[in-house]
Amino acid sequence: MIRQFELVERVLAYDPDADEDALNRAYVFAMKAHGSQKRASGDPYFSHPIEAAGILTDYRLDTASIITALLHDTIEDTSATIDDITKHFGPDVARLVDGVTKLTRIEMPSDHAKQAENFRKLVLAMSKDIRVLLVKLADRLHNMRTLHYISNPEKRQRIARETMEIYTPLAERIGMQELKSELEDLAFAELNPDARNSIMARLDFLREQSGGAIPIIVKQLESLLAEGGVKASVSGREKKPYSIWRKMQRNNINFEQLSDIMAFRLLVDSLDDVYRTLGVIHNAYPVVPGRFKDYVSTPKPNGYRSVHTGVFGPKGERIEIQIRTHEMHEVAERGVAAHWNYKQGAGSTEGPQYRWLRELLDILDQASGPEEFLENTKLEMFQDQVFCFTPKGDLISLPRGSTPVDFAYAVHSQVGDTCVGAKINGRIRPLKVELRNGDQVEVLTSKAQTPSPEWERFVVTGRARARIRRFIRSKEREQYVQLGRAILQKAFRDAGYEFADKALEGVLKVFKANTPDDICAGVGAGNLAGREVVETVYPGVREKRLGSEKVVPIGRARNRAKGRDPAVPIVGLIPGMAVHFAGCCHPLPGDRIVGIIATGRGVTIHTIDCRELEGLSDQPERWLDVSWDTQGEVESHVGRITLTLLNTPGSLGTVSNLIAKNDGNINNLRIVNRSPDFFEMLMDIEVKDLKHLTNIIAALRASPVINDVERARG
Structure with missing residues (x-):
């Protein structure tokens, strides 16, 4: 362990004007704060911050950085506070120590989420002062040198993996090749010793x-x-x-x-x-x-x-x-x-070598949360480089495997968003082609273009992926808001009320929403039921409904005939037999049907042309001849359709209105494919029978926003 006078002499050797008194006070403060704490090796815990500070003296860093290394674990692991650091060592050191300190008290569902949130904090701190990263790297290097003392193999693996995925790329990005190589080799020895x-x-x-x-x-x-x-x-x-x-x-x-x-x-x-x-x-x-x-x-x-x-x-x-x-x-x-100019205490992040840090901040702004930010950051950092040029000769460095879309986003986010094509070395090339060293790339743009979800499949830079995902999220939200609003309008109308945004404002806190659109988006995404929102706004609706009828799950409703128990509307079954309607073909009254006996499940009803029946052709003993009971009361059934509609504002609203006007009710919705011009979806609709579903399909086919609609099979 480096002794106090040795550490001070190391700093004075390259910076004769260093604050010797502050270094001595920091050494003593940290030693007292950590007290009798021990490391996994059995050494006093205080040996760790001293060694981290010693690593930084090899890089001739300024007094504030050395003091930060000495104090970097005091807030996290001792009773010392940030106010104590400010009082004794000033706001500059306190800011650096706070930047290095992990968020120990955050509540996250997993260790990965905590890691992501802590990394997000580190990036924000080092964007203001790169010395935060230098101290963090010294801290990590000493921890890796002593990793073998940790007895838990899973913990060693986690620390080594984090080092390899996050800290070695960061060390490389700021050019600390010697430190990066040592970190890599120490992590490699743990992750793949053979x-x-x-x-x-x-x-x-x-x-x-x-x-x-x-x-x-x-x-x-x-x-x-x-x-x-x-x-x-x-x-x-x-x-x-x-x-x-x-x-x-x-x-x-x-x-x-x-x-x-x-x-x-x-x-x-x-x-x-x-x-x-x-x-x-x-x-x-x-x-x-x-x-x-x-x-x-x-x-x-x-x-x-x-x-x-x-x-x-x-x-x-x-x-x-x-x-x-x-x-x-x-x-x-x-x-x-x-x-490093330790005499001036340079800690800014200006200059071309810090462009990557500004790109990380851009990813941070686009990402939906810390975990997505961490994922995109790994993509951004941990790859070899290719060097390409703009038509004006400006150099753009990108990860190996990058495409013209990655190049476009590296030039500017707006250029990426409006990219429609690219010329590589004077020739028009596909947007998914991989760029090579020395390529000259000219990006072709159009004001009418928007990011395509397809791009996410081949881009490799975190910046491009984060921007594309943000656009997709915003478009999905618009679609969910439109669909949810249509569902709520029908739900309110069925309950005898007029739908208005003002009615939702009074229940925002109940649904943990900020705006009425948030509630509509929740309904459109299927996270909330329209009836649930109505009952929250007008509690009397729920009491009235509960007093007059029994609540039965949609799709399994069995309307009661007057004066007798509810009956399954199927002829040819033994009374009391359990019945299920197949989710593969969604049989409706009017379809020719067959019953299949399943051990422990009763009978499953399929349409006679269901593809699933092909696998049961050699088991005739399981087949039952059944038909619909046309004399029973009409009840709701779920029919499934596939439709392709134009990707234009209002398309989903048009679909929802057409279905509502034809007395159908959207039960579920899933978008299965998107492109800039169309999106395809599966939709479950509550209908009375096959004729009812056929009428809805006919009405949808007549709409100009719908390209194709069919009943789903399988």
């Missing part, structure tokens, strides 16, 4: 076979560059096990086919030297096709700049060579921390 051990064994074997090839190749490269008149610092390394495994998985290749297990880094003094060095290397060694990448002319979104090339090296082995200046190397290893 794969890691296998790769480690292969690396050991490779070292034995090559006889210490790295130092030999380093010396040969140094000689080659000296002969070429280039002054360079050369170092070599092996790829990390997780990086090797991921490349094998992504490219579906085996260990022996990898070209960059050994990588060599050449650090030079100037940008000119970068390309001179590249010329010397390519002149001396054969190039591996497709292995050249120039991140100097087109940097990665996190600011990473370097030239990568694959060659058949001095010993004939495939090796990767990275060429960069010393300044580029500092940024490559330490990311945003390399730009």
Whole structure:
């Protein structure tokens, strides 16, 4: 554990003007606050915030960040409050500590929901000050270094998975490559120990076979560059096990086919030297096709700049060579921390390297809740990049597998919403085609276009998916409001009242709604029954109905004949036998029907042409000859139809009105397919008999908003 004076000396070594008194007070405050708390390893809990602070000193961060690391668990795990932090260390540190602190008291239905809400809070905090993320990453790195002390394997897996899905992509996005690689390898060791051990064994074997090839190749490269008149610092390394495994998985290749297990880094003094060095290397060694990448002319979104090339090296082995200046190397290893101006306390999130953070905020604005935000964020961050250009030459970086729709949303949300087509390198291409590095993309737009639900099937960026889902939700709500309003109008009319929004305003709190439209949407979506709303607005309706009739579930109603018990309207059954109407064919009076005996369920009534009967043709003993009782009282039955209607405002309202005018009642509704022009749905309607349903279908066919309507079969 780092001692107090050692921590202070580390900070003073790179920042002589650091507030030494504040650092000492923070150390003592945290030590007292955590008191006798212990970690899973048995060490004092206070060792964790000290080690997290020590990690940040390696990145030369400012005093406020170091103090935040020391205090980051005090609000969450001790009796200290945010007011205590503000009083002793000022509002800047208090804001940072609050940003790092998890929402421990939130009530969520699952651990995943809590994780999503906490991540949402972290994104909002780091959007205001990126130091929040730096402290969080240091905290997570030390937790991963000590993960093996946790005895519960499920908890270790959960922490490792969260690290891999959230924190390593965040570290990569701010360019902290060294920290990201360590987090990945620690998580990999927990999530897939067999794969890691296998790769480690292969690396050991490779070292034995090559006889210490790295130092030999380093010396040969140094000689080659000296002969070429280039002054360079050369170092070599092996790829990390997780990086090797991921490349094998992504490219579906085996260990022996990898070209960059050994990588060599050449650090030079100037940008000119970068390309001179590249010329010397390519002149001396054969190039591996497709292995050249120039991140100097087109940097990665996190600011990473370097030239990568694959060659058949001095010993004939495939090796990767990275060429960069010393300044580029500092940024490559330490990311945003390399730009840190601790004297000015820079903590803003401005500049092109933070575009991804603004995109996360855009996803946050579009998502319906924290869990969807977390899902879309993972899509946004955890993927390799492709670099494309606008017709004006502006660079747009996207995840691998992105489409022109993703590109359109990356340019601007409005461009994405109105996208109708795309030209890629001057040719019209489908919207679902995958973009490749270097593509020039021109998005074609139309003011009449709106996002298509089909797009969600092939977009890969979280931003595009969140925007499309938001549009779909808004359209669904409009449709549900229209349908619900029509259902409520009939329900109120049947009860003898006039429907008005004002009547709903008095019961908003009962239904936990903000507006009358919320109640209508609930009815349209099937979450509320129209009769339930009427009875809540006019309680006397319920009392009157309960006093005059027995409530029977719709679809199973059995009207009572005067002076006798209710009877099932089927001829040919034994009295008292249980009867069910098949949900596959929805038989109605007027249909030719057959009874099928089911053990323990009585008899199920099917139409004679029901497809389900084909599977029972070899069991004639289960068939009963039955027919409808046309002498009994008329009762309600459910008929099912399929219809395709125009995707225009008011279509659902028209359908509902037509059904109501023909004395039908919508019992259930499900939209099964949507497109920009049409949507298809299944609808259950309460009718008297087959003729009644046929009349409703005829009325619907006459409507201009309905493209097709049929009785549903199966």
